[in-house]
Amino acid sequence: MQRYVYSFVIMILAAALLAACGSGDKGPAETALKAAEEAINTAKGEASKYMPDQVKSLESALASTREKLGKGDYKAVLSEAPALTSKAQEIASAAAAKKAELTKSWEGLSSGMPRVVEAIKSRVDILSQSKKLPAGMSAETLAQAKAGLSEITQQWTAATEASKGGNLMDAVAKASSVKVKAAEVLTLLKMPVPEALKS
Amino acid sequence: MDEKKNPDPWAIPDIGPETDEKKSESGADAFDATQWHEVKKGETLWKIAEQYYGDGSLYPKIFDANRDVLKDPNRINIGQKLRIP
Numbered sequence: 236m237q238r239y240v241y242s243f244v245i246m247i248l249a250a251a252l253l254a255a256c257g258s259g260d261k262g263p264a265e266t267a268l269k270a271a272e273e274a275i276n277t278a279k280g281e282a283s284k285y286m287p288d289q290v291k292s293l294e295s296a297l298a299s300t301r302e303k304l305g306k307g308d309y310k311a312v313l314s315e316a317p318a319l320t321s322k323a324q325e326i327a328s329a330a331a332a333k334k335a336e337l338t339k340s341w342e343g344l345s346s347g348m349p350r351v352v353e354a355i356k357s358r359v360d361i362l363s364q365s366k367k368l369p370a371g372m373s374a375e376t377l378a379q380a381k382a383g384l385s386e387i388t389q390q391w392t393a394a395t396e397a398s399k400g401g402n403l404m405d406a407v408a409k410a411s412s413v414k415v416k417a418a419e420v421l422t423l424l425k426m427p428v429p430e431a432l433k434s
Numbered sequence: 435m436d437e438k439k440n441p442d443p444w445a446i447p448d449i450g451p452e453t454d455e456k457k458s459e460s461g462a463d464a465f466d467a468t469q470w471h472e473v474k475k476g477e478t479l480w481k482i483a484e485q486y487y488g489d490g491s492l493y494p495k496i497f498d499a500n501r502d503v504l505k506d507p508n509r510i511n512i513g514q515k516l517r518i519p
Contacts, residue, residue, distance in 0.1 A: 343464075346465075347463075347464065351465055354467035354468065354469075355467070357519045358519065361495050361519065362487060362488075364489075365488050365492060366489045367489050369484070369488035370485075370488070372488070421467060426467060426469050427467065427468075428467075429464060429465050429466050431464035431465045
């Protein structure tokens with residue numbers, strides 16, 4: 236009988252010890268989660284614009300870790316939270332690099348494309364005054380070029396507006412579609428396609 | 435785990451290859467859409483305007499675009515490179 240009592244006491248003590256150890260992890264787990272939350276919140280500002288999918292994954296992982304904290308699974312929190320913190324920092328760095336890249340692209344496009352558009356406009360204006368179109372160019376071709384120029388002008392205005400609004404991703408995407416259309420129109424007009432428009 | 439089948443949702447996207455915009459930094463103007471014409475024997479501005487515009491009477495457009503090298507629309511030289519606006 237006494238043997239059973241001892242075993243019971245030992246089991247109770249072991250359970251209490253385990254509980255004490257577990258609750259001892261609570262504070263560090265909360266601190267680690269808070270650090271992860273702060274890192275994610277800091278990264279989110281720019282990263283949401285340039286890599287929204289990665290931010291979404293990060294937030295979903297944070298929610299899962301937060302849930303584990305609520306359930307008292309402190310060991311899991313202590314293992315996952317630091318990884319979230321470093322992932323948030325990694326994403327913030329990548330977003331900054333992406334922003335720099337897009338800024339550079341936009342600077343190149345915004346200085347180069349207006350000259351291309353101006354060259355197209357000049358040729359369309361001159362051909363519109365012509366009594367007879369050059370060999371190999373039909374009135375339909377010129378009409379297509381005029382429609383293309385109109386589309387280019389609208390898209391370029393939209394790209395500029397997007398850039399002014401701080402949406403570089405959209406600005407560069409729109410400017411890239413202007414590049415493609417401009418190359419088509421230059422070809423219709425039998426004009427040389429600049430290197431920057433060939434890719 | 436096959437990474438191709440299960441891509442990392444956090445994977446940082448590749449920023450991409452060097453863009454054309456970057457090429458412009460290396461010197462040559464990658465956005466230059468200027469069309470040039472090298473004058474050949476027997477050509478006149480009228481003939482050049484006919485070739486590019488279909489209408490010789492539009493030759494003043496070419497003359498105006500090349501006032502830095504042309505003083506007289508009736509005098510162009512073989513080998514001269516003219517801008518075609």
